[in-house]
Amino acid sequence: MKKVTVDLGDRSYDIVIGCGILSGIGERLKPMRFSPKIAVVSNPTIYALYGPQVMSSLKEAGFSCFAVIIPDGEEYKDYNWTYHILTELLKQGLDRNSCVIALGGGVIGDITGFAASTYMRGIHFVQVPTTLLAQVDSSVGGKTGVNHSLGKNMVGTFYQPRLVWIDVNTLSTLRKRDFVGGMAEVIKYGIIHDAEFFEYLEKKMANILDLDGGALVHIIRRSCEIKAEIVSQDERETGQRAILNFGHNIGHAVETETRYQQYTHGEAVGLGMCLESRIAEASGTLKPDDRRRIDDLIAAYGLPVSLSQGMDAARLLSHMKLDKKTVAGVMTFILPKRIGEVVIKKGVKGDDVIKALR
Numbered sequence: 001m002k003k004v005t006v007d008l009g010d011r012s013y014d015i016v017i018g019c020g021i022l023s024g025i026g027e028r029l030k031p032m033r034f035s036p037k038i039a040v041v042s043n044p045t046i047y048a049l050y051g052p053q054v055m056s057s058l059k060e061a062g063f064s065c066f067a068v069i070i071p072d073g074e075e076y077k078d079y080n081w082t083y084h085i086l087t088e089l090l091k092q093g094l095d096r097n098s099c100v101i102a103l104g105g106g107v108i109g110d111i112t113g114f115a116a117s118t119y120m121r122g123i124h125f126v127q128v129p130t131t132l133l134a135q136v137d138s139s140v141g142g143k144t145g146v147n148h149s150l151g152k153n154m155v156g157t158f159y160q161p162r163l164v165w166i167d168v169n170t171l172s173t174l175r176k177r178d179f180v181g182g183m184a185e186v187i188k189y190g191i192i193h194d195a196e197f198f199e200y201l202e203k204k205m206a207n208i209l210d211l212d213g214g215a216l217v218h219i220i221r222r223s224c225e226i227k228a229e230i231v232s233q234d235e236r237e238t239g240q241r242a243i244l245n246f247g248h249n250i251g252h253a254v255e256t257e258t259r260y261q262q263y264t265h266g267e268a269v270g271l272g273m274c275l276e277s278r279i280a281e282a283s284g285t286l287k288p289d290d291r292r293r294i295d296d297l298i299a300a301y302g303l304p305v306s307l308s309q310g311m312d313a314a315r316l317l318s319h320m321k322l323d324k325k326t327v328a329g330v331m332t333f334i335l336p337k338r339i340g341e342v343v344i345k346k347g348v349k350g351d352d353v354i355k356a357l358r
């Protein structure tokens with residue numbers, strides 16, 4: 001079992017990572033002195049797999065608990081289902097010292113965190129992430145939110161959990177495609193911050209893809225450490241936190257252009273990292289050898305490295321110009337200098353982006 005502490009003063013919290021620790025959640029929460037009734041928010045897919053273990057662990061630790069189940073899918077991460085969650089919490093009489101647990105992937109984590117941050121102006125919130133993406137990215141850092149019909153993740157809060165409890169064994173039931181998508185964010189941490197970690201991902205690929213417990217605990221722990229370090233220096237993304245967006249300018253444009261139908265988020269980010277590395281190479285900041293290593297690793301994990309036929313570069317560029325990361329028409333990109341270090345580059349020209357896309 002490994003522990004990473006997110007250092008945010010009196011809002012600091014632990015991320016605990018281990019194999020087969022799911023049924024230890026009740027014991028871990030016991031000393032935290034929450035009100036005795038706990039809500040567990042999940043969806044039918046995840047709840048069928050892991051709900052019973054979590055519920056019996058909570059009961060054994062002396063809590064009474066109830067489940068709030070919302071349908072499975074990104075399209076339910078919205079205001080109406082937030083309202084539903086809040087209604088269930090009110091009906092069950094949760095008070096200001098109560099705790100809500102998110103049991104699931106990023107969708108469940110985001111909507112549950114959002115509901116927890118507004119219920120009675122904020123109650124305790126615990127994340128039990130069950131996808132690789134949620135374990136290395138969405139459960140860490142305190143961004144919560146839901147989608148609006150006019151834009152993705154447009155409504156939300158910064159709200160830190162009290163604990164993140166990660167059992168890597170839950171990844172055994174995850175779709176391969178979702179697992180590989182999560183690997184894009186893991187690779188991202190290597191490129192932006194840790195060359196040695198990047199090398200580990202090259203060398204231990206077989207162990208990781210075989211879901212070897214030790215390898216999984218290592219990559220999740222290191223990913224959480226890197227994200228925690230960056231977030232604790234810049235919680236509200238006024239500066240350095242932006243480096244976490246590497247691969248995401250082009251990635252988001254690709255997702256928008258394909259209406260979130262063709263690529264998973266991780267696939268789009270993998271592609272974005274390759275193409276943004278090309279911008280870095282063309283502008284002379286990144287050596288060709290490093291650029292190739294990035295491409296090779298992303299491809300080796302089964303992620304796309306070039307745009308599919310027929311994707312229009314000019315349309316992608318127009319999406320990037322409309323993105324919330326573009327301010328007053330100035331496009332900012334995160335560009336690798338070498339593996340393990342990136343720079344925030346303001347004022348990247350449209351033409352240079354187009355060249356990388358072709």
Ligand SMILES: NC(=O)c1ccc[n+]([C@@H]2O[C@H](COP(=O)([O-])OP(=O)(O)OC[C@H]3O[C@@H](n4cnc5c(N)ncnc54)[C@H](O)[C@@H]3O)[C@@H](O)[C@H]2O)c1
Nearest residue numbers: 045072105106107108130131133134137138143170173174
């Ligand atoms: N808050 C943040 O900082 C942040 C960061 C990145 C992404 N996000 C958000 O995260 C969401 C994507 O998260 P995701 O990729 O985890 O998707 P998801 O939550 O939709 O999960 C993917 C699928 O896997 C299923 N699933 C989850 N755990 C499982 C398991 N252990 N076994 C079998 N099936 C399982 C889910 O039911 C779902 O069908 C998006 O809404 C995105 O906006 C948030």
Ligand SMILES: [Zn+2]
Nearest residue numbers: 185248265269
């Ligand atoms: Zn991402």
